[in-house]
Amino acid sequence: MRKTIGLTGDGAAAEAMRQIDPDVVAAYPITPQTEIVERFAEFVAEGSVRTELVAVESEHSAMSACCGSSAAGARTITCTSSQGLALMHEVLYIAAGNRHPIVLINVNRTLSAPINIHNDQSDSLGSRDCGWIQLYCEGAQEVYDTVIQAVRIAEDPAVLLPVMVCLDGFVVSHNVEPINVLDDQEVKDFVGEFRPAYSLLDTENPVCLGNLTLPEYFFEHKYSQAYALEQSKGVIESVDQEFGAKFGRSYGIVEGYRLEDAEIAIVTLGSMVGTARAVTDELRSQGVKAGVLKIRCYRPFPIDEVVAALKNIKAAAVMEKALSPGAPGPAVFSDVLGALYHKGVHVNLISYVAGLGGRDVPARSIRRVYEHLEKIASSGRVDRILNYLDLRGWQ
Amino acid sequence: MASLRELSQKEVLFTGGHRLCAGCPAPIVVKQALLAAPRAPIIVQPTCCLEISSAVFPYTAWKTPYYHNAFENAAAVASGIEAAVKALKKRGKLDAGKDYYIICIGGDGGTYDIGFQALSGMLERGHRVLYICYDNGAYMNTGIQRSGATPYGAWTTTSHVGEAQKGKQQHRKDLAWIAAAHGAYVANASLHNWRDFMRKVEKALNYEGSSFINIQAPCPRGWRFPENMTVEIARLGTETCFYPLFEVEDRGQKWVINYTPKNKLPITEYLKPQGRFAHFFQKDNEYLIEEFQAEVDRRWEHLQRLAKMSAE
Numbered sequence: 001m002r003k004t005i006g007l008t009g010d011g012a013a014a015e016a017m018r019q020i021d022p023d024v025v026a027a028y029p030i031t032p033q034t035e036i037v038e039r040f041a042e043f044v045a046e047g048s049v050r051t052e053l054v055a056v057e058s059e060h061s062a063m064s065a066c067c068g069s070s071a072a073g074a075r076t077i078t079c080t081s082s083q084g085l086a087l088m089h090e091v092l093y094i095a096a097g098n099r100h101p102i103v104l105i106n107v108n109r110t111l112s113a114p115i116n117i118h119n120d121q122s123d124s125l126g127s128r129d130c131g132w133i134q135l136y137c138e139g140a141q142e143v144y145d146t147v148i149q150a151v152r153i154a155e156d157p158a159v160l161l162p163v164m165v166c167l168d169g170f171v172v173s174h175n176v177e178p179i180n181v182l183d184d185q186e187v188k189d190f191v192g193e194f195r196p197a198y199s200l201l202d203t204e205n206p207v208c209l210g211n212l213t214l215p216e217y218f219f220e221h222k223y224s225q226a227y228a229l230e231q232s233k234g235v236i237e238s239v240d241q242e243f244g245a246k247f248g249r250s251y252g253i254v255e256g257y258r259l260e261d262a263e264i265a266i267v268t269l270g271s272m273v274g275t276a277r278a279v280t281d282e283l284r285s286q287g288v289k290a291g292v293l294k295i296r297c298y299r300p301f302p303i304d305e306v307v308a309a310l311k312n313i314k315a316a317a318v319m320e321k322a323l324s325p326g327a328p329g330p331a332v333f334s335d336v337l338g339a340l341y342h343k344g345v346h347v348n349l350i351s352y353v354a355g356l357g358g359r360d361v362p363a364r365s366i367r368r369v370y371e372h373l374e375k376i377a378s379s380g381r382v383d384r385i386l387n388y389l390d391l392r393g394w395q
Numbered sequence: 396m397a398s399l400r401e402l403s404q405k406e407v408l409f410t411g412g413h414r415l416c417a418g419c420p421a422p423i424v425v426k427q428a429l430l431a432a433p434r435a436p437i438i439v440q441p442t443c444c445l446e447i448s449s450a451v452f453p454y455t456a457w458k459t460p461y462y463h464n465a466f467e468n469a470a471a472v473a474s475g476i477e478a479a480v481k482a483l484k485k486r487g488k489l490d491a492g493k494d495y496y497i498i499c500i501g502g503d504g505g506t507y508d509i510g511f512q513a514l515s516g517m518l519e520r521g522h523r524v525l526y527i528c529y530d531n532g533a534y535m536n537t538g539i540q541r542s543g544a545t546p547y548g549a550w551t552t553t554s555h556v557g558e559a560q561k562g563k564q565q566h567r568k569d570l571a572w573i574a575a576a577h578g579a580y581v582a583n584a585s586l587h588n589w590r591d592f593m594r595k596v597e598k599a600l601n602y603e604g605s606s607f608i609n610i611q612a613p614c615p616r617g618w619r620f621p622e623n624m625t626v627e628i629a630r631l632g633t634e635t636c637f638y639p640l641f642e643v644e645d646r647g648q649k650w651v652i653n654y655t656p657k658n659k660l661p662i663t664e665y666l667k668p669q670g671r672f673a674h675f676f677q678k679d680n681e682y683l684i685e686e687f688q689a690e691v692d693r694r695w696e697h698l699q700r701l702a703k704m705s706a707e
């Protein structure tokens with residue numbers, strides 16, 4: 001039976017994991033993800049899942065064990081944050097390169113140093129080139145729904161790539177929201193059985209995996225992997241649509257909010273989308289033609305969708321919670337800019353880095369971003385491309 | 396254990412055509428281990444000489460399932476495979492009555508050093524996996540650098556012999572001892588004694604938990620001896636008690652020495668044929684031999700004490 005209950009983002013992720021009842025979970029605790037692995041360990045102890053939980057000795061081993069389990073033909077999920085994702089970094093590439101359909105729930109937290117347990121998106125944005133699908137969630141309901149969708153996306157025979165589901169630490173992971181939880185059976189039916197194309201355990205039909213691959217073949221292997229990631233967009237879309245048709249909630253690859261006739265727009269991902277929506281509503285009531293573009297699917301980057309959404313905008317700001325020190329611009333900004341160039345579309349585009357290390361990104365600050373965009377829209381001139389929101393001493 | 400006649404008729408699940416050096420100990424170890432397995436095992440390898448030479452795309456020398464992931468994580472990868480076996484058996488997707496044998500085969504670098512944490516985690520959690528370390532006492536794949544398993548005084552490309560320093564400054568890490576402290580089935584073996592090694596592999600594979608076998612694997616390139624002496628050097632390692640054959644059972648409580656030389660040879664017999672110890676025999680360097688011998692004696696006596704204690 002479907003029901004609506006109060007859950008945190010972490011609780012919603014754990015609940016989805018319980019209903020998926022994966023074969024293997026290998027995970028390690030780290031704030032603000034810990035609640036997921038703790039809650040899941042309770043499910044194991046009470047017997048509400050049949051999962052083998054491998055309480056590994058590090059995140060590097062968590063991702064390594066996930067690779068082994070996935071290669072053995074087991075449906076495999078893990079979760080982490082921040083330093084944990086950084087420690088996995090080496091094996092993230094391997095999971096994608098070996099085409100293991102692992103699902104990883106990443107509760108976004110900044111990276112040391114200085115050490116800080118709070119939210120920003122440096123961890124997963126820093127892993128953007130690992131070859132994983134990355135989906136960013138705005139709230140806890142979306143986390144719940146996306147974790148379920150992620151299993152189907154990863155295991156689709158046309159995809160066979162690992163999927164990272166990202167949610168902002170504390171802002172989403174620790175706030176209680178009313179969550180519509182599906183019936184256990186509905187989730188089981190939706191995710192279906194994992195039917196791996198091969199298994200390491202099939203000793204009659206042995207496979208050799210992880211070969212040394214020299215220059216003669218390496219490039220083609222990597223391209224076919226990158227091609228699969230590009231092509232996965234269609235599957236991400238269709239799984240989301242099927243989910244929507246069955247359960248009444250879908251999110252799209254990107255979502256434009258009040259963009260149809262907008263003149264200025266904020267492009268962002270994760271929990272900042274929600275605040276930007278509220279500010280947009282307020283500005284709209286004052287006659288300002290503001291809008292929001294939410295990027296839910298960040299890898300593969302939805303070039304067509306982003307450009308289609310922004311092409312008539314006079315000025316847009318990409319807001320993200322991560323720095324790319326020394327780069328011409330931070331990651332998401334650079335990707336949006338690249339997408340516009342692909343299509344030969346010019347939009348006055350600026351960047352706002354915000355909320356590093358858990359600094360709050362309140363509505364009044366987002367309002368200032370819109371004010372900046374209004375100035376650019378009316379003058380037709382970009383005064384400054386790289387901007388830092390609420391950074392003391394910066395002017 | 397199978398007789399020699401039976402073994403000669405068994406298919407070896409590792410073929411020729413790999414790219415390992417002449418005289419390399421790794422394929423000898425692999426062949427013995429595979430022959431000892433009751434049925435085709437799942438092989439997991441960290442990055443090392445054996446891995447980069449036996450599975451070069453689009454070829455493979457392995458006729459059994461094989462997985463290489465990274466350098467420091469073979470034990471963790473194997474833990475995941477073993478968890479998958481349990482999970483799939485629980486769900487009826489695998490025959491619950493069938494045994495799946497998972498064997499990690501790693502070099503000493505991927506075992507003693509960078510893979511030490513993953514190994515410890517696997518042993519502590521008790522996954523039913525056999526980890527075999529083919530101990531060639533250095534990072535051979537990257538060109539003979541020192542490892543935690545390199546013996547005292549040995550020349551390597553990161554422990555040179557010069558005016559200020561004479562080879563590696565530290566003694567070997569005693570990994571079997573550490574592994575035994577985890578409560579796993581642990582054994583030391585040597586490739587010259589195939590019967591002893593194969594018996595241990597068979598025992599480990601039937602053990603309900605983790606096991607660790609360290610096997611002496613002399614490397615002609617790295618140790619600087621002729622390719623036809625691999626087995627002989629291994630024999631000398633054991634006859635001098637530098638590399639004794641023993642096993643540890645009952646969660647680290649029962650230590651058994653499997654072979655005691657009638658006539659314990661002086662360590663010089665082992666050192667002399669190896670170019671990596673050439674400086675031991677130069678003027679004013681006798682202290683290296685003395686120090687090496689003293690450590691061999693200390694460890695051998697310690698082992699004898701442990702064996703005696705557990706026999707009481």
Ligand SMILES: Cc1ncc(C[n+]2csc(CCOP(=O)(O)OP(=O)(O)O)c2C)c(N)n1
Pocket residue numbers: 442443444445466467501502503504505506531533534535536537542
């Ligand atoms: C994280 C990481 N560091 C370093 C390396 C380079 N590397 C590959 S194999 C190897 C040494 C392997 O030595 P060992 O485990 O003793 O096996 P051997 O080659 O001697 O058989 C090194 C240093 C690597 N692949 N990954």
